[in-house]
Amino acid sequence: MKKVTDFFWFCSGAHVDTLKKYPTEHNKYVGIGATIFFTALFASLSGGYAMYFVFSGSNAAVFFAIFFGLIWGLAIFNMDRYIVASIKKTGGTNHQIVQALPRILLAIMIGIVISRPLELKIFDKEIRQKLKTSYLNGQRSKIDTLNKAFTEKYSLELTKLQGLKTEKDSLEKDINRSRYLLNQEVFGDKTNQTSGITGYGTYAKQKEVVVTQKEQRLIQVRNELDLVDKIINTRKEIEGLNSTKLFNETQLDSLSSVAGFADRNYALGQLSFNPDGSRDLDTYLAISFISFLFILLECLPVFVKLMSDKGPYDVALQNIESVATHQSFKDKDLEIVVTDNVFDTRNEAETDKHKTLVRRKVKRDLEEE
Structure with missing residues (x-):
């Protein structure tokens, strides 16, 4: 337990040698350090999971996920440790709140960042289903757009094709009806369109000629219909209409x-809405509470430091810092004095040297004269 305690003290950013002197402060900084450590652990998992999706499909995806997860976790750990350690208990309440406000805002941003990838994992099944629906609707919309563009581009050919189909259907019905009348004429059935005379007479021959003409026209229409249909199918192949089909279940999976990551993040946002566009309150609250939980977890060390009373460790740390600051100023003043003395000594030495050189020059001039 001593090693665990020392580790959490290190995580809290406390001055361990000073903290050991005050047992009443031990548990507080163990709690702060543990919170910072587990926040960094969640951040590492979150960053690794996000990076895994960035390199999804690559053989190195797991390696990059682990590497980035460790780097991201260490970065968050170092940042949280600095945030907590930099909050001093020396000022009043208002001063501490103002001092901690930028750190709280930074903690909120970190909490939002590390919570999102973990939310993606928690709602993985729902996100997959939402993605399937989204991909299917997107494919259906693409097909509708291609069909609309094709209809506008080849409107004449499609109109002609529809006209030929209508004529073909009409001819087939008319031929069947004319054959029925021909049979009635041959067998002598008396109606308002038959003579009632049995046998293959004049009226039967006339009706047979009409049937033959209609059959010939039907053959011609069918040939034209096949030709136009082949042309349109060729155009569909060129435009990519035949190859674009709705996804099956295997393709959607x-x-x-x-x-x-972007598609999954978008799908997670869409989980909070019903198909009609209204807010799904239950899902929205579930996603929001998870975000709030990680934000609270990230802000918790700062809140603990703010809510805790000023203890003996804080007083001792303040005294140590004051002594160190005072000693630093003394050392600086001493350095300035020493520097000034050295400067003065150097100036005197240079002056004496200059005087000596002048005397030598004057003496040399006199000897020459």
């Missing part, structure tokens, strides 16, 4: 599995 594959697409949702390799979805990137």
Whole structure:
């Protein structure tokens, strides 16, 4: 337990040698250090999970996830440790709040950043289903857009194709009806359109000619219909209309599995809304509470430091810092005095040297004269 305690003291950013002298402060800084450590641990998991999706499908995805997770966790750990250690208990309450406010805002931002990837993992099944629906709707919209563009581009050909189909259907019905009348004429059935004379007579021959003409026209229409249909199918192949189809279940599973971080993040945001666009309050609150939980976890060390009373460790640390600051100023003043003395000594030496050189020059001039 001593090693665990020392480790959490290190995590809290406390001055361990000073903290050991005050047992009443030990548990407080163990709690602060443990909170900082587990926040960094969650940040490491969150960053690693996010990076895994960035390199999803690559053989090195796991390696990059572990590497980035460790780097991200250490960065958050160092930042949290600095935030907590930099809050001093020397001033009043208002001064401490003003001092901690930028750190709280930074902690909130960190909490939001580390909570998002973990939310993606928690709601993984719901996100996959939402992605399937989104991909299916997107494919359906793409097909509708292609069909609309194709209809506008080849409106004449499509109109002609529809006209030929209508004529073909009409001819087939008319031929069936004319054959029925021909049979009635041959067998002598008396109606308002038959003579009632049995046998293959004049009226039967006339009706047979009409049937033959309609059959010939039907053959011609079918040939034209096949030709136009082939032309349109060729155009559909060129425009990519035939190759664009709705995704099946297997394809949707594959697409949702390799979805990137942006798509999954968008799907998570859409979970808070119903298909009609209204707010799904239950899902919205569930996602929000998870975010609030990580934000609170990130801010907790700062809040603990602010809410705790000024203890003997804080007083001792303040005294140590004051003594160190005072000693630093004394050392600086002493350095300035020493520097000035050295400067003065150097000036005197240079002056004496200059005087000696002048005397030698004057003496040399006199001897020459």
